[in-house]
Amino acid sequence: MKILFYDTKKYDKKSFNNELKEFQEIEIEYLKTDLTPRTAQLAEGFDAVCGFVNSEIGKDTLEILHQKGVRLLLLRCAGFNNVDLETACKLNIRVMRVPGYSPEAVAEHAMALALACNRRLHKAYNKVRENDFSLGGLMGYNFYGKTAGIVGTGKIGAAMCRICYGFGMKVIAYDIYQNEDLKGFVEYVSLDELLSRSDLISLHCPLMDNTYHMINLETIKKMKDNVILINTSRGALVKTKDLIKGIRLHKFSGVGLDVYEEESENVFEDRSDEILEHSVTARLLSFPNVVITSHQGFFTKEALAAIAQTTLENAMSFVHGEKSVNDVNA
Secondary structure, eight states: OEEEEOSOOHHHHHHHHHHHTTOTTOEEEEOSSOOOTTGGGGGTTOSEEEEOTTSOBSHHHHHHHHHTTOOEEEESSSOOTTBOHHHHHHTTOEEEOOOOSOHHHHHHHHHHHHHHHHTTHHHHHHHHHTTOOOOTTOOOOOOTTOEEEEEOOSHHHHHHHHHHHHTTOEEEEEOSSOOGGGTTTEEEOOHHHHHHHOSEEEEOOOOOTTTTTOBSHHHHHTSOTTEEEEEOSOGGGBOHHHHHHHHHTTOEEEEEESOOTTGGGTTTTSOOHHHHHTOHHHHHTTSTTEEEOOSOTTOSHHHHHHHHHHHHHHHHHHHTTOOOTTBSOO
């Protein structure tokens, strides 16, 4: 099987090549460019293509892939809202994803952001580098005894629940489906109750029609004053312009983001003053209580190995005509 791998980073190539030793039937060609209608033309002669969460996999892209003979779309991520599944089904292109890869990696990063916001680690780091060891502006509060509100209790959200419980926090959660593994130390409540009770709110849910902009001015007003908000899931769960309004209203003690709405626009890769000036994400960076990282929550050795392993196993399931729990449109 020949796979054309889009949007390749050095770490992608290294992790996949390490796992390829166990998959002799698979051959991969790596491209730095991302998957778009234009670059889909390059898939001539390949059985499958491998894309990421920001790839443009709409109707036009899929029709071109179909014309080139591609029968399998491998997503090396959990999210698939960027894929036109209806078109993929019509064209008989199978779509497979990696629903879970080291959930602890993302959950640990979420807690790292929460701690950085609470204890002002970013400010402390910069002050000390300037030989300023004063404590002004660095006061936080104990997480012990406070309430953590976890929105979404799948594998990553469940891992975050356990971390918060280990800190001695009271853990409440909101999810349509309750996780039986969390019984005994997690209390499920309505979203409104979670917003009103939580000192720390961490988002761990997929991006769907009913979760798009779930954090907006209306829901922000329901939160406690001086709450910490963390998002390591999908940027569009948060309406950024409303988040900025909430920050200006002094609603938040801190905001930690590993994802943001403009990720797919590569706003920070285009460093022009005009682009940055009109970027709401860039405006967020001007607030001293906001910490933004570069979508690195998944970025551990263990997670990269798991992503590569599962993606290649998905490819072999296709080769052998086997169904998989990782099928999106089977």
